[in-house]
Amino acid sequence: MIIRKTELYxxxxxxxxxxxxxxxxxxxxxxxxxxxxxxxxxxxPEKTSG
Numbered sequence: 459m460i461i462r463k464t465e466l467y468x469x470x471x472x473x474x475x476x477x478x479x480x481x482x483x484x485x486x487x488x489x490x491x492x493x494x495x496x497x498x499x500x501x502x503p504e505k506t507s508g
Contacts, residue, residue, distance in 0.1 A: 466498040473499065 468476070479492045 464498055466495065468495065468499045 473496075476492045476495055480489055480496075
């Protein structure tokens, strides 16, 4: 069963900003947040339960 609680839709401009954040030298927290946003925007489920 796939559990998805958060729906997130980013604009192209938001995606570009997020990608720049991931690539530049930033804090680990900022990089993690950008990866989480990318996953949610890409439709990856928050949690997968067997």
